[in-house]
Amino acid sequence: MNFKALLMGATWAIGLALSPITAIAQNSGGNLVYLVQPEPPSLASFLSTSGPIGLVAPKIYDGLFDYDTDLQIVPSLAESYEVSEDGKTVTFKLRQGVVWHDGAPFTSADVAFTVMDVLKQVHPRGPNSFREVTSIDTPDDYTAVFNLENPAPYMLRALSVYESPMVPKHLLEGQDPRNSDLATNPVGTGPFRFVEWRKGQYIRLDKNENYWKPGLPLLDRIVGRFIPDASTRTAAMENGEVMYGAYGAIPNIDAVRLREMDGFSVTTDGYAMINPMALIEFNTTKPPFDNPAMRRAVSLVMDRQFLIDNIWFGYGKPATSALSSNFDKVGLYRSGLPNYPATGDLEAAIKELDDAGIMPDADGVRASITLDLIPYGEDWRRAGEYMKQAMKPLGIEVELRYEDVPTWLNRIYAEYDFEMNVNYFYQLPDPVLGVHRHYGTDQIRQGTHFVNSSRYSNPELDALLAAGAQEPDATKRAEIYGEIQEILATDMPVANLFEMEFLTVYNDKLADHATSAMGAYGPFENASITE
Amino acid sequence: MEGSKRRARYVLKRLIQAVPIVLAIVVLNFFLLQLAEGDAVDVLAGEAGSATPEYMAELREKFGLDKPLIVQLGVYLKNVVTLDLGYSFRHDMPVSQLVFDRFIPTLLLMTSTIFLAVGLGIVLGLVAASGLNTWRDTAISIFALITYATPLFWVGLMLIVVFSLNLGWFPTSGMEDFAMFYEGWDRVVDIAHHLVLPTITLSLFYLALYTRLMRASMLEQAGQDYVTTARAKGLTERRIVFVHVLRNALLPVVTMAGVQVGALIGGSVIVESVFAWPGLGMLAFEALFARDLNLLLGIFLLSAVLVVAVNLVVDIIYSTLDPRIEMA
Numbered sequence: 001m002n003f004k005a006l007l008m009g010a011t012w013a014i015g016l017a018l019s020p021i022t023a024i025a026q027n028s029g030g031n032l033v034y035l036v037q038p039e040p041p042s043l044a045s046f047l048s049t050s051g052p053i054g055l056v057a058p059k060i061y062d063g064l065f066d067y068d069t070d071l072q073i074v075p076s077l078a079e080s081y082e083v084s085e086d087g088k089t090v091t092f093k094l095r096q097g098v099v100w101h102d103g104a105p106f107t108s109a110d111v112a113f114t115v116m117d118v119l120k121q122v123h124p125r126g127p128n129s130f131r132e133v134t135s136i137d138t139p140d141d142y143t144a145v146f147n148l149e150n151p152a153p154y155m156l157r158a159l160s161v162y163e164s165p166m167v168p169k170h171l172l173e174g175q176d177p178r179n180s181d182l183a184t185n186p187v188g189t190g191p192f193r194f195v196e197w198r199k200g201q202y203i204r205l206d207k208n209e210n211y212w213k214p215g216l217p218l219l220d221r222i223v224g225r226f227i228p229d230a231s232t233r234t235a236a237m238e239n240g241e242v243m244y245g246a247y248g249a250i251p252n253i254d255a256v257r258l259r260e261m262d263g264f265s266v267t268t269d270g271y272a273m274i275n276p277m278a279l280i281e282f283n284t285t286k287p288p289f290d291n292p293a294m295r296r297a298v299s300l301v302m303d304r305q306f307l308i309d310n311i312w313f314g315y316g317k318p319a320t321s322a323l324s325s326n327f328d329k330v331g332l333y334r335s336g337l338p339n340y341p342a343t344g345d346l347e348a349a350i351k352e353l354d355d356a357g358i359m360p361d362a363d364g365v366r367a368s369i370t371l372d373l374i375p376y377g378e379d380w381r382r383a384g385e386y387m388k389q390a391m392k393p394l395g396i397e398v399e400l401r402y403e404d405v406p407t408w409l410n411r412i413y414a415e416y417d418f419e420m421n422v423n424y425f426y427q428l429p430d431p432v433l434g435v436h437r438h439y440g441t442d443q444i445r446q447g448t449h450f451v452n453s454s455r456y457s458n459p460e461l462d463a464l465l466a467a468g469a470q471e472p473d474a475t476k477r478a479e480i481y482g483e484i485q486e487i488l489a490t491d492m493p494v495a496n497l498f499e500m501e502f503l504t505v506y507n508d509k510l511a512d513h514a515t516s517a518m519g520a521y522g523p524f525e526n527a528s529i530t531e
Numbered sequence: 532m533e534g535s536k537r538r539a540r541y542v543l544k545r546l547i548q549a550v551p552i553v554l555a556i557v558v559l560n561f562f563l564l565q566l567a568e569g570d571a572v573d574v575l576a577g578e579a580g581s582a583t584p585e586y587m588a589e590l591r592e593k594f595g596l597d598k599p600l601i602v603q604l605g606v607y608l609k610n611v612v613t614l615d616l617g618y619s620f621r622h623d624m625p626v627s628q629l630v631f632d633r634f635i636p637t638l639l640l641m642t643s644t645i646f647l648a649v650g651l652g653i654v655l656g657l658v659a660a661s662g663l664n665t666w667r668d669t670a671i672s673i674f675a676l677i678t679y680a681t682p683l684f685w686v687g688l689m690l691i692v693v694f695s696l697n698l699g700w701f702p703t704s705g706m707e708d709f710a711m712f713y714e715g716w717d718r719v720v721d722i723a724h725h726l727v728l729p730t731i732t733l734s735l736f737y738l739a740l741y742t743r744l745m746r747a748s749m750l751e752q753a754g755q756d757y758v759t760t761a762r763a764k765g766l767t768e769r770r771i772v773f774v775h776v777l778r779n780a781l782l783p784v785v786t787m788a789g790v791q792v793g794a795l796i797g798g799s800v801i802v803e804s805v806f807a808w809p810g811l812g813m814l815a816f817e818a819l820f821a822r823d824l825n826l827l828l829g830i831f832l833l834s835a836v837l838v839v840a841v842n843l844v845v846d847i848i849y850s851t852l853d854p855r856i857e858m859a
Contacts (some may be wrong), residue, residue: 031710039817041575041621048575122586124576179593184623199622200633200809202709223709227807229684235691235703236807241710406569406822414573447584449576 030529035245036224044183045165054521061188063161067517087151087472094142098212100168101193108138113169129158151472154430162521191217191525218528243507246520250505252313268501270519275324275427276500284454288367293356299495303344311382318342319496322488334482337489366395372421373402413449432469456493549839556835571822617825626829637810641795643730648737656745679739687732687805704807729806748780789845793838
């Protein structure tokens with residue numbers, strides 16, 4: 001039995017003047033209803049990294065690895081792994097006796113099929129994560145040998161159930177994985193099995209009685225509910241109808257209120273693998289932002305702390321580099337870079353423009369631009385209003401533009417018809433997975449979303465990115481990424497604003513929902529409800 | 532016998548007239564929706580994170596979005612004629628199944644709302660008219676004005692705050708209790724329990740309309756000659772009101788109800804959104820933002836068909852209420 005669960009159960013029991021034994025007895029079992037927002041388009045996590053899919057599918061599937069809260073590897077379907085001396089062969093020893101929800105055994109053939117025929121082919125990020133994998137040998141049912149073209153240390157960070165779910169070969173083989181029944185009727189090896197999806201209402205998962213972790217999962221059932229209105233989501237949480245909401249399902253404005261109430265908690269844990277970063281993308285191919293001085297000036301003038309304090313209710317951390325400070329854990333983050341003042345530096349920004357010879361006209365205007373805003377909610381709109389004001393003393397006149405999602409995506413990533421765009425990117429657990437796509441020349445891919453829309457191209461940086469991806473030695477790798485961050489702090493094709501902290505709001509009756517680095521995108525096998 | 536034959540012929544004629552109307556609506560909607568920028572593939576790929584241009588081209592081919600517009604329309608019309616509403620690629624389900632699944636909750640909400648709003652509206656209008664300029668009339672008029680002027684989402688949220696959070700009488704949202712999954716009669720009771728707040732919220736708005744309409748209509752009829760005649764015959768006031776005036780006064784109310792049933796079928800995005808009620812309104816709303824055109828067209832088509840059908844039913848009710856109105 002899990003110690004923390006026991007402790008929480010006991011605390012509750014004392015609080016409710018019940019005997020601790022009752023609380024412990026009820027610790028196993030129970031039905032968890034949680035918020036899934038918005039309703040996912042499918043449950044094909046092998047095909048789409050859409051946020052709401054990540055809230056459900058990881059409960060059904062398993063990955064080769066899990067990651068603990070310090071981002072260290074925890075064995076999951078792979079019991080152990082071994083990297084060869086030259087870094088070009090990675091051997092996974094798989095867990096024995098694992099079965100799919102339909103009863104078929106899980107073997108190395110499933111692993112080879114998943115990576116080579118599914119993730120590497122159709123997953124949005126899979127072709128990047130597994131780009132060095134040339135083939136996978138399966139000498140026996142429980143050994144999978146990945147043969148790599150070049151060393152790929154970052155690959156070992158992309159094996160979570162959210163990023164790379166293992167899918168059943170016997171249900172997908174011979175079909176187009178983009179068009180299979182598995183997308184809406186998933187069959188995995190995970191702690192919960194799929195039961196029913198009522199469109200517009202809920203997705204129901206029941207306990208997998210044959211789960212390979214003994215005694216788990218603790219919950220009998222988990223139900224993901226879709227509630228379109230944010231105020232109603234909060235009311236449902238307050239009323240105990242739902243017990244868990246992550247990724248801003250409960251808006252910050254309500255979260256800070258619930259935080260003060262008895263029986264509810266708010267946490268920023270569980271997002272370490274995601275590393276969301278709020279930022280501004282500049283169109284570097286046309287005036288005025290083809291001039292790096294303009295881009296630096298915008299980065300200099302932004303009061304990042306103001307945005308965090310006033311719009312995100314204090315949740316967030318000013319960005320200080322192209323990489324999130326979370327990469328400090330793996331030694332890749334470099335501190336002390338110029339052009340990222342936490343509270344804004346108007347004088348430095350003005351000097352930057354003056355030095356570059358960008359002078360104000362008779363009306364004090366140096367440039368008139370349009371600022372596009374990511375259409376993912378009111379917070380971004382407010383951020384845009386702040387930025388408009390912040391840039392005015394600099395002589396930059398700003399028009400705000402807020403469109404619906406398809407129009408915006410089309411404008412930024414297909415038409416490139418923008419000057420400045422506020423956005424956020426997941427940096428993921430390794431820069432190769434989440435950051436390279438923003439800066440590499442090979443990532444200027446017209447029509448592909450969330451890649452290098454700035455169309456920044458720098459051969460020197462490209463060489464460093466390529467070297468950084470393959471370098472197995474940690475110290476050398478840190479050196480390479482240090483250089484990358486220096487270049488980006490000066491050239492500033494993208495101005496990082498702040499490291500976002502998503503909020504998870506939960507009912508205190510729910511224990512142990514964030515036992516891995518995956519948080520809401522994790523399996524919930526240790527979660528339990530204490531009465 | 533003659534009457535029923537004529538009625539059947541009339542219904543048939545109206546149905547035949549409806550076919551070109553519905554088709555015109557489909558074509559018009561089709562082109563209207565093309566005006567929106569971006570398509571379903573943009574949205575799907577955007578949600579997925581990074582997708583390659585090849586993958587997006589493949590998706591467009593699969594969805595048939597790479598074909599010329601006129602071909603797309605042709606394919607759609609051909610499908611509609613064979614009663615195939617097409618496929619929602621976003622939901623990975625046939626449109627007809629999606630729409631049908633969401634139609635039942637809409638029907639529940641719509642029926643209960645219409646009954647509550649029309650029923651109570653008639654009663655209140657009647658009470659107000661029969662006590663003209665008394666405190667009852669004033670109170671009812673003020674009540675109607677306030678409910679009509681208050682935004683629906685606010686009413687919904689306030690009802691949630693009072694009756695769910697403070698009193699704990701009703702659940703905040705949804706159509707069923709998803710922790711329990713009741714079956715049989717328990718489920719019916721559970722759904723009814725969840726239906727109460729959305730119905731009240733949506734009814735309050737329409738209730739005001741019917742109250743005002745009924746009151747005005749009653750007053751208008753009360754000044755008619757036949758009322759004077761009835762009074763001269765020595766009929767009691769009660770009999771005059773309930774047998775003579777009421778029946779005539781109901782006609783405009785029925786017309787109004789007919790028009791609004793059509794509007795209600797489309798679902799109420801606001802009430803469905805606030806109460807997470809799984810109706811057609813939300814489905815259409817989400818489909819618009821996902822550029823799921825097949826699904827949107829399917830919903831529009833269903834609404835168009837139902838509006839035509841409801842109007843027909845209203846005309847038939849009309850002739851029953853007032854035999855002077857003939858069907859031709």
